Amino acid sequence: MIYPIVKFGDPVLEKPAAPVTVFDDELKKLVEDMFESMYAAHGVGLAAPQIGISKRLAVVDISFKEDPNAKLVLVNPEIVHTEGRHSQNEGCLSVPEFREPVTRATKVTVRAQDIDGEVFEKTGEDLLARAFLHETDHLNGKLYISHLSALKRDLIKRKIRKLMKAGQW
Numbered sequence: 001m002i003y004p005i006v007k008f009g010d011p012v013l014e015k016p017a018a019p020v021t022v023f024d025d026e027l028k029k030l031v032e033d034m035f036e037s038m039y040a041a042h043g044v045g046l047a048a049p050q051i052g053i054s055k056r057l058a059v060v061d062i063s064f065k066e067d068p069n070a071k072l073v074l075v076n077p078e079i080v081h082t083e084g085r086h087s088q089n090e091g092c093l094s095v096p097e098f099r100e101p102v103t104r105a106t107k108v109t110v111r112a113q114d115i116d117g118e119v120f121e122k123t124g125e126d127l128l129a130r131a132f133l134h135e136t137d138h139l140n141g142k143l144y145i146s147h148l149s150a151l152k153r154d155l156i157k158r159k160i161r162k163l164m165k166a167g168q169w
């Protein structure tokens with residue numbers, strides 16, 4: 001099932017999500033649906049709050065279907081190590097049409113549980129590192145625009161409010 005993506009303005013995106021405690025078939029189905037929804041929206045990462053479900057769960061595939069081994073499920077992820085700094089354009093399915101440079105670590109280690117509840121650690125660089133940070137932020141109720149300068153962020157919010165008024169958001 002493809003879920004619609006929740007956009008900026010919905011409070012679910014700005015509150016910390018609840019830990020996942022049950023690893024059952026329902027969770028597996030939700031993960032499948034999240035991959036499907038992410039691909040349908042042409043994204044490389046999706047956090048559960050972005051489909052209106054306030055749970056600490058995210059899916060990532062920076063290869064966008066090219067490499068089946070690149071499909072990652074992050075349950076209750078935590079960032080345990082970061083290294084380096086790099087600025088690159090970043091966007092978000094919940095803030096469509098906008099892209100802004102965001103400075104993030106270049107190498108990131110995440111500790112998470114897999115779909116069966118097994119704890120694992122994975123280190124990613126560049127785009128994968130960025131995805132780990134972006135998706136973990138989502139689970140803490142934080143959007144990438146919170147990393148921008150207040151000036152830039154306000155400009156984006158003003159444009160979004162205009163789009164909302166026009167019924168285009």
Ligand SMILES: [Zn+2]
Nearest residue numbers: 091092093094
């Ligand atoms: Zn996002």
